[in-house]
Amino acid sequence: MAINAVVWGENVHEQTNKTVSDLYPEGLHGAIAKGLNADAGISATTATLQEPDHGLTEERLAQTDVLLWWGHAAHGDVEDEVVERVVRHVWAGMGLLVLHSGHFAKVFKRLMGTPCNLYWREAGERERIWSVNRNHPIAKGLPEHFELENEEMYGEPFGIPEPDETVFISWFQGGEVFRSGATWKRGAGKVFYFRPGHETYPTYHDDNVLKVLTNAVHWACTGRAQDVQDVDAAPNVPVSEALEPIEQRGATLHEEGEEGFR
Amino acid sequence: MAINAVVWGENVHEQTNKTVSDLYPEGLHGAIAKGLNADAGISATTATLQEPDHGLTEERLAQTDVLLWWGHAAHGDVEDEVVERVVRHVWAGMGLLVLHSGHFAKVFKRLMGTPCNLYWREAGERERIWSVNRNHPIAKGLPEHFELENEEMYGEPFGIPEPDETVFISWFQGGEVFRSGATWKRGAGKVFYFRPGHETYPTYHDDNVLKVLTNAVHWACTGRAQDVQDVDAAPNVPVSEALEPIEQRGATLHEEGEEGFR
Amino acid sequence: MAINAVVWGENVHEQTNKTVSDLYPEGLHGAIAKGLNADAGISATTATLQEPDHGLTEERLAQTDVLLWWGHAAHGDVEDEVVERVVRHVWAGMGLLVLHSGHFAKVFKRLMGTPCNLYWREAGERERIWSVNRNHPIAKGLPEHFELENEEMYGEPFGIPEPDETVFISWFQGGEVFRSGATWKRGAGKVFYFRPGHETYPTYHDDNVLKVLTNAVHWACTGRAQDVQDVDAAPNVPVSEALEPIEQRGATLHEEGEEGFR
């Protein structure tokens, strides 16, 4: 059965900037979804900021294996309730791919616990992306390096936690480097950040970029069948149900079986 | 010069529960600060929930090398503004030690990006803490294992990100295990979680526990002199100031030197 | 196409100890292979110390997706040439599962770069294995904890590098804990260590243990199609083939295109 991928797009510059709408007549989200759907194992749809619940209702997220997130100008317009909903689905087992300027998206900052900041320059310079983790499933079938002739520069230090795995590092023509592909786990969910994707360049029409995203969707999908339920429960284990026989000793704050503080 | 440590205590059960106030007449925070002050290299003071700004004003945090956090019943009463202030100081370089039930403190959940949940049982059972990371500065001078005859049980799975380092793992009489000492870095700040410390037991009078906390204060202190300024800035690097000579190419969203979106 | 798994068994105590031969008439390797073959996606065969090349010729390893390694009394009898051969196949992309007393196997110590030592006790005590990494593919379908009523104890500190992922932690009746399931990557190959499996107990007839091993075979398999070739090559990139135009500057040790030192 195909993996359910949802590509979330902010869909702002597509409406206001002719360069962007010319490059991406169906939106960046549309171009990404089209690229993913070229893989028979993926069924990708889109959601946007402007829809009710930003297109990310509880029902839809519950059926989403992997969510991709592209945002830039309107991070502040994303409702906190939807952010929390997304975060809880990641904790339960949904995969999350955060793209480019999504480094400052609420969902990413919320899951990382760090500022997620960086240096940047919009000069259309050359970016060369190096694979540093041999045989990583996200780099499968890609050359050891590939170029994007025109991209925005993002420069280190990138304000992220030490990645579980560093998959890609970028070289920029203007002299900077950047950890362009990195993975983390949050709860039961897998998270991947991928750097390229500035809206004024044709990055999401690049075969290598689409290959990375396709690979990453497969990598991030754990299936939702074995989801963690009640993702932040902190169950009390009564003395009488201890795995090894023990007896109650000393003073207690709680009555047997009482809820804990949160 | 001595390390400035501030021990933050929720100070609730000390006022409402005779077991707790008998064990800790100066509060858990008071007992911890007293233990730290036995080390000539540390100058520890206390702050509590009930003070204005919970005792954690901008001025005070700016002079704090390491903050210790003990909370339990009143996590929800900690003002979000103070939480953000603490988080930003960690990002800048302040050390943070999170103690026991602080696993559900807003500051810890905010920095981890995970649910931080666990199983628990309040049976006064025996806990044995094993050092698993040889020669780690936080375990310096401690035996390979030590016991707390009466403690609350916390059981895995513990809802944290994969630690940068696992320092201690606990064995519980009732059959559970727990990653009792773990480290992470967040921005420029070092974070350590240490499990023991239930308020109805004399844990913070235990020499080994105080040794761990003393070691951890030294470990977490980076000095504030080399603090990161403006912790979440994302500076634009104009084309004219690129480290390697490049020329502007392609379309741009931003004018030269303009602020980026957040 | 099924995953090619090879279960390597030392096959010593099976020949010399009646308890072991009664429990494992087809050898520990035979029992493990049988358990794996219950999964339609795996085709498992065996190899033993006593065969020429210990059953691990270049040809056989080249067709092996995942190698499982059980050894105990005869680590010293494994030829260094075969060890290097195994190590190079791991670097190229072969998965490796190291079982129980294999912590002291030459192949494991060689890949870890650490002493791999531990405390131990052969008392037939109860071991309880806790899953600490939610939704990890190796823990898929397993309960949060399971028991082995009779096992050898291994105790921390375990002399391994900080794992990439800690998947299982064991509780022992006699008071110890142990990181029982841990993963690392070495070159292009994935490595998993799994603790239980003492030869005088029926561990490899336990459904949960066989489930772990079956899951781990799937997890460790990257397919050999995208293997790294010439795993420790250090190719020179001539100035004339640099990705960005540069000119030769300063003194050199090597002539253009010459081999480097090793």
Next chain:
Amino acid sequence: MAINAVVWGENVHEQTNKTVSDLYPEGLHGAIAKGLNADAGISATTATLQEPDHGLTEERLAQTDVLLWWGHAAHGDVEDEVVERVVRHVWAGMGLLVLHSGHFAKVFKRLMGTPCNLYWREAGERERIWSVNRNHPIAKGLPEHFELENEEMYGEPFGIPEPDETVFISWFQGGEVFRSGATWKRGAGKVFYFRPGHETYPTYHDDNVLKVLTNAVHWACTGRAQDVQDVDAAPNVPVSEALEPIEQRGATLHEEGEEGFR
């Protein structure tokens, strides 16, 4: 008391290549030791391949807090016995800094368990080293980036295990990137790899490079007072000395208190 640092130099090209001997009349090891000794907290001496035991006797290593290793043309001439001696001291608690072409040194490959290979080019091109880990003690007092106008290029993929911490990433004029500063722990010892240092360039006269090495010596020093003794011992814990009362059950291979297999 000052940290005892020993700078090990292969001392081959200093004798055979005029460019090298002109740049480093006292050897690369001499220049590095001189740079370290500018710090009042470090007492650095040198050792070379040509001395008996390569200058690294058991007695000398026992008094060494941090060993620095520079080798290139003669890795194969380093005796295996000395390699094992160094490795065991690292496991016990000695710090180790591996420099530049030392990526292929026996001691480094032995401790990493990976091929440690890379791409390279000797073109005297510009290298720019970026600090990616804010406030890391090894990067203390350094700018966010610094340049070496002439260096050898090393390019990814670098065949190392996922670092515990990535501290520096290099940008090369010819289009490559490299993880230039990375840390690992092996046993009780801390290991740092630092990339720059080709012998035909004045790298070890550069203030920033010497600052990195000085910082790294402080970082890697744990003092030898709390060394792990008998670094690869695997002690038996007799049933009668179990921390929790247990009784012997089931069959055993070993007599009470017998040595384990290795």
